[in-house]
Amino acid sequence: MAAQPSRIVAIYPGSFDPITSGHLDLIERGSKLADRLIVAVLENRRKQSLFSVEERVEMLTEVVKPFPNVEVGWFHGLLVDYVKSRGANFILRGIRAISDYEYELQIAHMNRRLSPGVETVFLMAGEAYSFVSSQLVKEVVSLGGDVSGLVPPLVEERLKRLMAAPR
Numbered sequence: 097m098a099a100q101p102s103r104i105v106a107i108y109p110g111s112f113d114p115i116t117s118g119h120l121d122l123i124e125r126g127s128k129l130a131d132r133l134i135v136a137v138l139e140n141r142r143k144q145s146l147f148s149v150e151e152r153v154e155m156l157t158e159v160v161k162p163f164p165n166v167e168v169g170w171f172h173g174l175l176v177d178y179v180k181s182r183g184a185n186f187i188l189r190g191i192r193a194i195s196d197y198e199y200e201l202q203i204a205h206m207n208r209r210l211s212p213g214v215e216t217v218f219l220m221a222g223e224a225y226s227f228v229s230s231q232l233v234k235e236v237v238s239l240g241g242d243v244s245g246l247v248p249p250l251v252e253e254r255l256k257r258l259m260a261a262p263r
């Protein structure tokens with residue numbers, strides 16, 4: 097009997113506060129490499145966020161609809177525990193610049209030490225989005241700048257609404 101090819105189940109973890117077009121580009125490209133891609137929002141109580149985990153999951157769920165093998169989840173605690181709980185074998189992360197590389201290298205080594213069977217795979221940011229971060233997008237919107245094209249339209253709408261009526 098022919099051996100079953102092993103399935104690639106990847107987790108793409110992050111804050112996604114909010115999701116940007118850079119994240120979405122990575123999701124689209126990652127979805128072509130994996131059989132299943134799970135985009136996972138990290139609930140980090142130590143980090144102040146603009147959107148709640150529920151809101152981030154809701155926005156992500158909407159924007160990943162075009163990709164049938166992509167789903168959305170959330171987790172707290174150790175990423176490697178979440179990876180195991182979802183039966184995944186890969187972690188997907190993006191690299192925009194050298195500054196990302198240094199941070200990502202450290203985290204990838206730690207995750208491999210914690211869970212030797214799980215590999216972290218990196219994709220280079222799309223050229224058009226290598227300067228885009230959730231943080232910068234929030235700053236620009238808060239100062240009245242235009243971020244169209246840098247975030248999905250529904251996120252732009254949510255950001256504008258939030259800036260018009262801050263909570």
Ligand code: ADP
Pocket residue numbers: 109110111112113116117118119122188189190191192196220221222225226227228229230
């Ligand atoms: P975290 O707080 O975990 O860094 P982010 O939501 O900022 O969460 O990023 C999640 C992942 O997506 C990270 O690997 C980050 O490097 C990557 N990423 C963020 N912005 C972009 C972008 N514009 N293009 C490609 N990858 C990106």
